[in-house]
Amino acid sequence: MIKTAKTFSRRATLTGIAAGAATLPLWARYTNAQTAEPLKLGFQVHRTGIGSAYGRWYGRTTDAAVKVINDAGGINGRMVEVIAEDDGTDPRRGAEVLEKFANQHGCELAFGTLFSHVVIGSAPRAGELKLPYFVVSEGHHVASGMLNRYTLQPGITDVKSQVKAMAPYVANNLGKKVTMIFPDFAFGHDHRDFFTAAIEEQGGEVLEQIAIPPAETSFTKYFPKIPRETEVVYHVMVGPAVLTFVKELGEFFGPSRPAMFGFIDSLEAVDLASSGLEFLEGTYFWEGMCRDVQPDQSEHDKFYRAAVGVDARGASVSDPSDMSTYGHMFGCWETLHVIKDGMEAAGYAGPGDRSKLIEAVEAMSALPESRAHPQGDKIFNGKTHQVFGHQNISRVENGKLVRVHRTSIEDTLYPDQVDYTTQPF
Amino acid sequence: MRFLWIVVVVLCLAGQAQAHAGDQGFVLLLPTDIYIWSGVASVVLTVILLAVLPDRAGAALFRPVRLWRWHGSGLRHWTSGGAALFLVLLVWAGLYGSRDPLVNPLPLVVWTVWWVILVSLQGVVMDHWRWTNPFTGPGALMAHLTGERAPLRYPRALGYAPGMVGFVAFAGFLLADIAPADPARLAVVVGLYWLISLAGLCLFGPRWLVRAECVTMLMRSFARMAIVGRHRGRLALGLPGWQLLARRPMPMGGAIFALLLLAVGSFDGLNETFWWLGVLGLNPLEFPGRSAVVGPTLAGLCLSVAGLLLIFVACTWLGLIMAQARGRLALAVRVFAPAILPIALGYHIAHYITSFLVDGQYALAALSDPLNQGADLLGLGQYSVSTGFLNVAGQVRAIWLTQAGAVVIGHVIAIILAHVLALRLVADARGAVLSQVPLAVFMVGYTFFGLWLLAAPRGF
Numbered sequence: 001m002i003k004t005a006k007t008f009s010r011r012a013t014l015t016g017i018a019a020g021a022a023t024l025p026l027w028a029r030y031t032n033a034q035t036a037e038p039l040k041l042g043f044q045v046h047r048t049g050i051g052s053a054y055g056r057w058y059g060r061t062t063d064a065a066v067k068v069i070n071d072a073g074g075i076n077g078r079m080v081e082v083i084a085e086d087d088g089t090d091p092r093r094g095a096e097v098l099e100k101f102a103n104q105h106g107c108e109l110a111f112g113t114l115f116s117h118v119v120i121g122s123a124p125r126a127g128e129l130k131l132p133y134f135v136v137s138e139g140h141h142v143a144s145g146m147l148n149r150y151t152l153q154p155g156i157t158d159v160k161s162q163v164k165a166m167a168p169y170v171a172n173n174l175g176k177k178v179t180m181i182f183p184d185f186a187f188g189h190d191h192r193d194f195f196t197a198a199i200e201e202q203g204g205e206v207l208e209q210i211a212i213p214p215a216e217t218s219f220t221k222y223f224p225k226i227p228r229e230t231e232v233v234y235h236v237m238v239g240p241a242v243l244t245f246v247k248e249l250g251e252f253f254g255p256s257r258p259a260m261f262g263f264i265d266s267l268e269a270v271d272l273a274s275s276g277l278e279f280l281e282g283t284y285f286w287e288g289m290c291r292d293v294q295p296d297q298s299e300h301d302k303f304y305r306a307a308v309g310v311d312a313r314g315a316s317v318s319d320p321s322d323m324s325t326y327g328h329m330f331g332c333w334e335t336l337h338v339i340k341d342g343m344e345a346a347g348y349a350g351p352g353d354r355s356k357l358i359e360a361v362e363a364m365s366a367l368p369e370s371r372a373h374p375q376g377d378k379i380f381n382g383k384t385h386q387v388f389g390h391q392n393i394s395r396v397e398n399g400k401l402v403r404v405h406r407t408s409i410e411d412t413l414y415p416d417q418v419d420y421t422t423q424p425f
Numbered sequence: 426m427r428f429l430w431i432v433v434v435v436l437c438l439a440g441q442a443q444a445h446a447g448d449q450g451f452v453l454l455l456p457t458d459i460y461i462w463s464g465v466a467s468v469v470l471t472v473i474l475l476a477v478l479p480d481r482a483g484a485a486l487f488r489p490v491r492l493w494r495w496h497g498s499g500l501r502h503w504t505s506g507g508a509a510l511f512l513v514l515l516v517w518a519g520l521y522g523s524r525d526p527l528v529n530p531l532p533l534v535v536w537t538v539w540w541v542i543l544v545s546l547q548g549v550v551m552d553h554w555r556w557t558n559p560f561t562g563p564g565a566l567m568a569h570l571t572g573e574r575a576p577l578r579y580p581r582a583l584g585y586a587p588g589m590v591g592f593v594a595f596a597g598f599l600l601a602d603i604a605p606a607d608p609a610r611l612a613v614v615v616g617l618y619w620l621i622s623l624a625g626l627c628l629f630g631p632r633w634l635v636r637a638e639c640v641t642m643l644m645r646s647f648a649r650m651a652i653v654g655r656h657r658g659r660l661a662l663g664l665p666g667w668q669l670l671a672r673r674p675m676p677m678g679g680a681i682f683a684l685l686l687l688a689v690g691s692f693d694g695l696n697e698t699f700w701w702l703g704v705l706g707l708n709p710l711e712f713p714g715r716s717a718v719v720g721p722t723l724a725g726l727c728l729s730v731a732g733l734l735l736i737f738v739a740c741t742w743l744g745l746i747m748a749q750a751r752g753r754l755a756l757a758v759r760v761f762a763p764a765i766l767p768i769a770l771g772y773h774i775a776h777y778i779t780s781f782l783v784d785g786q787y788a789l790a791a792l793s794d795p796l797n798q799g800a801d802l803l804g805l806g807q808y809s810v811s812t813g814f815l816n817v818a819g820q821v822r823a824i825w826l827t828q829a830g831a832v833v834i835g836h837v838i839a840i841i842l843a844h845v846l847a848l849r850l851v852a853d854a855r856g857a858v859l860s861q862v863p864l865a866v867f868m869v870g871y872t873f874f875g876l877w878l879l880a881a882p883r884g885f
Contacts, residue, residue, distance in 0.1 A: 045525070048526070049714060053812070056812065083524055085524045085525070085607075086526050086604065086606065088714060088715055089714055089885075090715050091716070092714065093603050093604055117714070118714070186711070187710075214709055215699045215702075215708075217882050239709070239710040239882075240450050240452075241453055241882060243454055244454060269816065270816055271816055271817075274816070276454055276818060315813070316809060316811060316813065318807075318809045319809070320813070321811075321816060322812060323813070
């Protein structure tokens with residue numbers, strides 16, 4: 001024992017600890033310094049922060065899509081490996097995460113971001129890093145021209161096209177005199193501006209625009225502003241108070257009410273058959289993809305549901321109370337399939353082919369309905385880097401969303417606002 | 426215990442008032458106003474009962490039930506060594522494992538298993554930190570190997586300050602850092618902290634752990650609230666707080682540390698509310714992310730700490746004046762501050778129940794497959810984490826009432842504890858009651874604040 005004591009002097013041990021402490025930050029540098037055999041795709045996911053509820057289902061859909069792709073032989077013969085990094089639903093962290101993908105993890109590209117402010121905060125860094133950045137955000141920021149050639153949105157349509165496509169159905173079936181209720185910030189203003197223009201094109205008019213302060217949690221005092229002659233109430237409330245909004249609106253109108261139209265964004269992941277939401281019965285919602293199985297369900301939707309683990313009501317097969325974000329999450333699945341097709345068309349071998357990958361995706365146009373595109377066929381606009389597709393309007397019947405209209409793709413188109421292909425790489 | 430039953434019954438009755446349909450959305454549909462006032466009424470009722478009941482009634486509640494003889498176990502250095510080894514493996518996993526914070530075991534063990542579960546168990550059940558801390562085992566091994574004692578004396582002038590600063594820094598990392606759950610970032614922070622603490626232990630001896638190592642200080646504080654403990658050589662059970670009464674008053678540093686726990690716990694919750702985001706001038710529906718609020722969050726944290734210390738000392742001072750017992754402020758703060766520990770513990774449990782229910786599932790999955798290679802060590806099978814229960818009205822109400830119950834029970838115990846302590850400090854019963862009036866008002870107000878926090882809309 002005495003010998004041992006001499007061998008390990010306290011000073012030597014402390015020196016060891018200090019040396020260990022000094023090298024600890026360096027250990028991280030060797031993280032994932034493995035062979036580049038699999039094709040690494042960086043998944044910028046909202047694991048924490050305000051986007052985490054969406055992040056969970058975006059994650060499940062991504063895992064399912066990667067499994068399907070790998071089971072079929074991967075991409076260009078290489079297995080796909082997803083490296084998920086949490087962006088905290090934070091733009092600065094989002095940019096850091098892209099840097100890690102490019103410089104630390106050896107990822108070929110980044111994909112999967114939903115929240116607009118994270119996309120807008122990260123995209124410039126993607127451009128500097130020359131890292132292809134495939135977002136699944138719905139935001140109009142890609143097609144508006146405010147981003148760069150490295151940012152693409154081929155898996156989900158943007159809000160401008162969605163809103164525009166709603167106007168013909170609303171005007172022809174629900175009524176031409178519309179009152180809009182929306183939260184008083186950019187998200188609500190987009191709806192206000194896009195829809196007001198679109199309904200006027202259809203010969204309708206917006207009687208009143210009721211902007212609700214974002215911090216509001218009680219809404220009854222705003223409802224008397226709804227004009228009596230209103231035929232349709234268009235509502236796009238979001239945030240924790242959305243259920244309160246729906247309940248109070250129901251109490252305000254009672255049984256006789258105008259037609260109600262909203263975006264499912266407000267109620268994604270919420271079971272419409274929940275008690276307290278009875279008022280939604282008979283109201284209409286935009287859905288990117290129908291959460292309840294429809295009578296004409298395609299073989300592709302069936303395959304997609306089974307792969308992700310979602311039942312006929314849009315809930316998790318392992319827990320019927322766990323409602324998915326079905327209206328949006330297909331975007332991750334379709335984006336990964338576009339990446340696969342793009343890489344195969346470009347003969348993608350490694351980071352040196354990143355610009356070829358972008359050119360290959362820019363060259364895409366018609367994306368036929370298939371297992372790769374279970375939401376339906378689409379048209380990709382290479383100039384604006386934005387995809388366009390069918391939109392759905394569903395009516396709540398017995399707590400289920402029953403589709404009453406599917407728009408044409410033409411209904412969703414608007415003139416190009418940018419041509420990214422003219423920008424150099 | 427009678428008070429606890431009153432609280433439980435009042436809350437259950439209030440719970441039946443209305444039923445409605447995920448998480449925040451469903452909470453806002455609950456009749457939380459009724460629940461909040463029921464909770465506040467329970468605490469007020471406790472204050473009134475204490476004023477009219479005989480003096481011995483309060484103290485009798487905290488008399489422990491002594492069980493069999495127990496001298497502790499010599500295994501604690503071994504289990505602590507095991508915990509240290511586990512920590513090293515976790516840090517390794519943090520550096521080399523999955524980058525996903527909900528897959529990598531390090532963030533899940535640190536933020537869910539330790540910060541939520543182990544801290545709560547420490548406060549409610551027993552002082553397990555004697556066995557589960559990763560410091561004393563390696564420290565004992567080092568002393569055994571070198572045969573030497575700590576070469577330096579811990580500077581007396583430092584007192585508990587390093588531990589306090591450390592705890593506020595920890596809270597700053599938890600609340601203000603932009604990615605405290607990032608596996609590699611957390612691995613570096615945890616690894617460095619462990620090594621520095623171990624070095625402190627080697628250099629200054631065990632005193633380092635109880636005065637400068639904030640995690641041990643946190644755990645030792647909450648241990649005083651545990652139901653199970655040792656009493657005169659026997660294992661004993663008692664109402665949370667009995668161990669506090671069975672010991673001498675805490676030193677001033679320990680008392681202030683207890684107040685820090687409550688201040689941090691209160692701000693951890695307040696910083697998510699629409700109200701706080703409004704103070705910062707942010708749109709609560711479009712929270713810009715943590716990176717935009719690092720400075721304000723740190724400022725809010727420091728203000729909460731300073732504010733709570735000031736209010737508490739002012740209430741204690743005022744109480745002494747009312748009881749005509751001036752000149753004993755320092756002793757009174759040392760005596761009364763630990764009485765707020767049950768409130769801090771109640772807040773901790775209430776604030777983290779939901780994340781425990783969700784992230785606990787991820788932690789289970791990660792421990793079953795620590796290297797993310799498809800292993801199933803715990804036999805969970807095909808496992809999908811579900812948050813469905815946050816979208817079912819009845820379950821959201823049950824969770825909310827459990828949270829509210831933790832807050833109210835914490836306050837009720839704190840009030841009784843403070844009353845018993847006052848009787849010790851101020852000899853006559855009337856003086857003891859008067860000395861408690863400002864603190865009782867403070868605690869009733871804090872009950873309202875705590876329940877309001879649970880019901881308030883949050884921006885993230």
